[in-house]
Amino acid sequence: MIVALAGGVGGARLAHGLARALPPDSLSVIVNTGDDFDHYGLRVCPDLDTVMYTLAGLANEATGWGLAGDTDAARGMLRRYGEDAWFWLGDRDMATSLLRTRRLRAGRPLSQVTAELAAALGVTATLLPMSDTPVATIVSTSAGPLTFQEYFVRRRHQDAVLDVRLEGVESATAAAAALAALAQAEAVIICPSNPLLSVRPVLSVGGMRAAVMGAKSAGAPVVAVSPIIGGRTVKGPAAGNLEAQGFAASPLGVARWYGDLLDGLALDHADAALAPEIAALGVRPLVTDILMRDAADRERLAREVLDFAGMLRGARP
Amino acid sequence: MIVALAGGVGGARLAHGLARALPPDSLSVIVNTGDDFDHYGLRVCPDLDTVMYTLAGLANEATGWGLAGDTDAARGMLRRYGEDAWFWLGDRDMATSLLRTRRLRAGRPLSQVTAELAAALGVTATLLPMSDTPVATIVSTSAGPLTFQEYFVRRRHQDAVLDVRLEGVESATAAAAALAALAQAEAVIICPSNPLLSVRPVLSVGGMRAAVMGAKSAGAPVVAVSPIIGGRTVKGPAAGNLEAQGFAASPLGVARWYGDLLDGLALDHADAALAPEIAALGVRPLVTDILMRDAADRERLAREVLDFAGMLRGARP
Numbered sequence: 358m359i360v361a362l363a364g365g366v367g368g369a370r371l372a373h374g375l376a377r378a379l380p381p382d383s384l385s386v387i388v389n390t391g392d393d394f395d396h397y398g399l400r401v402c403p404d405l406d407t408v409m410y411t412l413a414g415l416a417n418e419a420t421g422w423g424l425a426g427d428t429d430a431a432r433g434m435l436r437r438y439g440e441d442a443w444f445w446l447g448d449r450d451m452a453t454s455l456l457r458t459r460r461l462r463a464g465r466p467l468s469q470v471t472a473e474l475a476a477a478l479g480v481t482a483t484l485l486p487m488s489d490t491p492v493a494t495i496v497s498t499s500a501g502p503l504t505f506q507e508y509f510v511r512r513r514h515q516d517a518v519l520d521v522r523l524e525g526v527e528s529a530t531a532a533a534a535a536l537a538a539l540a541q542a543e544a545v546i547i548c549p550s551n552p553l554l555s556v557r558p559v560l561s562v563g564g565m566r567a568a569v570m571g572a573k574s575a576g577a578p579v580v581a582v583s584p585i586i587g588g589r590t591v592k593g594p595a596a597g598n599l600e601a602q603g604f605a606a607s608p609l610g611v612a613r614w615y616g617d618l619l620d621g622l623a624l625d626h627a628d629a630a631l632a633p634e635i636a637a638l639g640v641r642p643l644v645t646d647i648l649m650r651d652a653a654d655r656e657r658l659a660r661e662v663l664d665f666a667g668m669l670r671g672a673r674p
Numbered sequence: 675m676i677v678a679l680a681g682g683v684g685g686a687r688l689a690h691g692l693a694r695a696l697p698p699d700s701l702s703v704i705v706n707t708g709d710d711f712d713h714y715g716l717r718v719c720p721d722l723d724t725v726m727y728t729l730a731g732l733a734n735e736a737t738g739w740g741l742a743g744d745t746d747a748a749r750g751m752l753r754r755y756g757e758d759a760w761f762w763l764g765d766r767d768m769a770t771s772l773l774r775t776r777r778l779r780a781g782r783p784l785s786q787v788t789a790e791l792a793a794a795l796g797v798t799a800t801l802l803p804m805s806d807t808p809v810a811t812i813v814s815t816s817a818g819p820l821t822f823q824e825y826f827v828r829r830r831h832q833d834a835v836l837d838v839r840l841e842g843v844e845s846a847t848a849a850a851a852a853l854a855a856l857a858q859a860e861a862v863i864i865c866p867s868n869p870l871l872s873v874r875p876v877l878s879v880g881g882m883r884a885a886v887m888g889a890k891s892a893g894a895p896v897v898a899v900s901p902i903i904g905g906r907t908v909k910g911p912a913a914g915n916l917e918a919q920g921f922a923a924s925p926l927g928v929a930r931w932y933g934d935l936l937d938g939l940a941l942d943h944a945d946a947a948l949a950p951e952i953a954a955l956g957v958r959p960l961v962t963d964i965l966m967r968d969a970a971d972r973e974r975l976a977r978e979v980l981d982f983a984g985m986l987r988g989a990r991p
Contacts, residue, residue, distance in 0.1 A: 398715070398776040428747050434769035438794045448765040452751035459715040477755045 359663065360542040360572070364389045364555025365404045366421030366592055367584055367649075368548035369411035371662075374655030375546065376412055376482045378663060385483040385538035386412075387565075389550070390467070391494035391523055391558030392505045396444050397435070399454040400461055403506070404555065405471055405486055406453055413478035421592065424449045443511045468532045483538065488562040490529035494554060495522050505554065514594040518601050521553055523561050530563035539568040544666035547581035549647065551595040552614045553602060560618075569618065578620040578669035580662055582647055583608040587627040591648065607631055612640045620669050623647055623662055641669060676980065677859040677889070681706045681872025682721045683738030683909055684901055684966075685865035686728035688979075691972030692863065693729055693799045695980060701799040702855035703729075704882075706867070707784070708804075708811035708840055708875030709822045713761050714752070716771040717778055720823070721872065722788055722803055723770055730795035738909065741766045760828045785849045800855065805879040807846035811871060812839050822871065831911040835918050838870055840878050847880035856885040861983035864898035866964065868912040869931045870919060877935075886935065895937040895986035897979055899964055900925040904944040908965065924948055929957045937986050940964055940979055958986060 359379060361372050363386050372386045386408055393402045403422065410416040410424055417423040427447030435442040446454065453474065460470045466489040475484040494505040498516035508514060523529075539545070550556050560566045573579050588606050590596045596606035604610035608624035609631045615622075621641040624631065625648065632642040643665045649655045676696060680689050680703050689703045703725055710719045720739065727733040727741055734740040744764030752759040763771065770791065777787040783806040792801040811822040815833035825831060840846075856862065867873050877883045890896050905923050907913045913923035921927035925941035926948045932939075938958040941948065942965065949959040960982045966972045 397772045398779060399772070424751075428745055428765065430745050430765035431748065431769040431772070434741075434766035435773060438769070438773055438791060440773065448745065448747035448768075449751035451765075451768070452748040452755070455714045455716070455748070456752060456755055456757065462715060474755060 358538060358541045359384050359544050359546065360538050361386045361546040361548055362550075362556055362559050362569075363387070363404070363408055363548040364550030365392070365407045368404070368550040368555065369408040369416070369421070370649045370655050371546070371548040371582055371659060372408055372482065373411045373652065374649065374657070374659030375663070377652070377656040378659040381481040382483070385485055385535070387485045387487055387532075387535045387538070387559060389555045389558050390486045390488060391492055391555075392509070393491060394493065394504055394506050396446065396454075396506075398458070399446075399451070400458045401444070401446065401454045402457065402467075402471075402486070405484065406450065409471070409475050409478060409480060409484055412475070412480045412482055412484065415478065423447055444506060445510070466532075468534050483534070485532055485535045485538065487531060487535060487559045487565065488529045489532050490525065490562075492526050492529045492558065492562065493524040494558055495524050496554070497521065509554075509593075518553070518594070518598050521557065523558050526561050526563075531565040531568060536564055536568050539572045542572040542577045544577050544663070544670060545569055545572055545579045546662060546666065547579065547615070547619075549582040549584040549591065551584060551590075551593055551598060552611060553595070553598040566618075573618070573620065576670060578666045579618055580621040580623065580643075580666045580669065581611065581615055581619055582623040582658070582662060583611050583625065583628070585611060585628075586625040586648060608642075609634050612638050621665055623658070623665065675855060675858045676701050676861050676863065677855050678703045678863040678865055679867075679873055679876050680704070680721070680725055680865040681867030682709070682724045685721070685867040685872065686725040686733070686738070687966045687972050688863070688865040688899060688976060689725055689799070690728045690969065691966065691974070691976030692980070694969070694973040695976040698798040699800070702802055702852070703799055704802045704804055704849075704852045704855070704876060706804060706872045706876050708809055708872075709826070710808060711810065711821055711823050713763065713771075715775070716763075716768065717775045718761070718763065718771045719774065719784075719788075719803070722801065723767065726788070726792050726795060726797060726801055729792070729797045729799055729801065732795065740764055761823060762827070783849075785851050800851070802849055802852045802855065804848060804852060804876045804882060805846045806849050807842065807879075809843050809846045809875065809879065810841040811875055812841050813871070814838065826871075826910075835870070835911070835915050838874065840875050843878050843880075848882040848885060853881055853885045856889045859889040859894040861894050861980070861987060862886055862889055862896045863979060863983065864896065864932070864936075866899040866901040866908065868901060868907075868910055868915060869928060870912070870915040883935075890935070890937065893987060895983045896935055897938040897940065897960075897983045897986065898928065898932055898936055899940040899975070899979060900928050900942065900945070902928060902945075903942040903965060925959075926951050929955050938982055940975070940982065
């Protein structure tokens with residue numbers, strides 16, 4: 358079993374590569390749900406849906422999120438009623454949230470509802486929310502505290518991020534299926550998602566970090582793929598977020614951010630010069646092409662990361 | 675103030691004619707909400723929306739219900755998830771229900787939410803739900819008891835209707851604004867809606883029939899337009915429903931059904947031979963062309979009915 362930790366678009370793309378590279382039923386993807394929010398009474402789970410649509414081959418490749426060919430009629434009508442409707446939720450995408458909301462209201466846990474939706478779309482990897490308990494990433498910014506989607510979508514991550522807290526995390530435990538997957542993990546892959554805004558929430562829910570450390574102790578290497586190439590984020594505000602937290606916007610900063618969690622880190626050729634310093638931290642560097650331009654790139658990178666993890670695992674005493 | 679009682683498509687069309695014929699702010703339309711139901715967690719009010727869209731000039735003229743040019747993407751996605759999704763709710767139409775549901779959940783009464791939605795779409799007539807309390811028309815059929823939409827849409831009103839009951843009617847009172855409108859009504863127009871399935875629910879909520887009778891006592895004539903022409907319903911199962919209740923499928927049956935409520939009844943030239951028998955019941959017949967083919971027809975019929983009501987009002991002692 359390979360376990361991936363993922364946020365949105367970048368995480369979804371590597372998860373897709375891993376799903377293509379691995380046999381069916383041997384990949385579990387644990388996804389950030391700190392971005393989840395209620396919008397027009399619907400429970401919207403942006404990262405779960407991005408990963409689900411990507412794994413199902415239904416994602417809008419241009420944006421990375423949403424469904425290919427989706428339409429925007431419902432939102433147009435909401436605007437006709439004078440609503441702001443700032444969150445882009447296409448008509449088909451809305452159906453996902455509608456169905457999820459109905460099933461959650463009927464008392465089913467998010468992990469079960471997610472499994473049902475993903476199976477209906479033909480996803481063979483195991484898609485897992487980090488927790489069945491709602492938590493909310495609250496971003497402290499120069500403009501005040503904002504929910505994640507207010508910060509990210511409504512205000513287009515223009516505000517400086519001072520800090521992040523996860524509302525409700527005290528009472529949120531990791532989803533049972535996520536802990537079970539980690540207990541039998543041969544490797545844990547931290548996808549190139551935002552370390553502060555996407556991966557930290559995943560690791561913050563009760564029992565998750567301990568389970569990753571447990572997998573590591575049991576011999577499963579923990580390998581991250583850098584979300585930063587040449588000082589810039591492929592997508593989103595990760596570079597600025599790391600700097601605001603006192604870390605360099607580089608693979609070295611990423612290695613330092615994850616600290617003793619990591620056994621290895623994949624970084625881009627553009628950052629090859631940082632490999633010695635990363636190695637000096639006790640993190641094995643894998644220098645390769647980490648930009649995923651298309652599905653072939655995703656699979657190639659996934660295979661390289663899996664081989665790297667296998668090598669690290671084999672090198673263990 | 676003219677007050678109209680309406681169900682869905684037929685009611686909406688006459689209401690539209692009345693709105694065109696009358697000055698702004700002098701028409702209140704009290705609409706059946708017995709057909710309302712919860713669908714995918716959304717509060718759907720088919721008759722209210724049909725009347726609202728028609729008055730706003732946004733209705734799908736071919737079907738009579740739904741929005742012109744609406745799309746069906748969300749429902750297609752629901753089906754992809756394995757859902758039956760039998761109720762046609764277009765993408766734009768879904769936005770209406772989404773917004774209504776959110777506002778209802780926030781504690782606002784349906785009459786207020788309806789007024790807000792209608793105003794946003796430019797409706798100048800006052801659109802009123804019969805009650806702010808949810809009630810549900812349950813149809814006893816040869817196939818067992820069915821909710822209205824199961825009977826009407828899902829099973830395409832193919833089952834014989836034995837009886838109808840309005841679940842929750844004991845605790846449902848007429849919306850305050852509906853009673854206020856009736857208290858100042860100069861005429862009450864019962865639209866050509868299904869007498870059993872659409873108008874009876876309106877008259878059944880607490881205080882409504884008494885308020886109509888009160889308006890009548892105060893000099894406001896109550897005039898219905900027959901939903902039956904030449905033994906057939908223009909749209910829907912009204913003919914069969916009347917017969918199953920022991921009434922003729924004709925304007926005479928309609929006059930007998932409404933009984934002492936009516937002062938006048940508009941019927942079609944096709945049924946002119948029944949005028950003497952209708953008159954013998956104490957109901958003044960208006961024989962005219964009652965089929966509404968287009969907006970001009972609606973306005974023409976509305977003017978004739980208003981003139982007829984004015985004549986009846988003037989003839990009162």
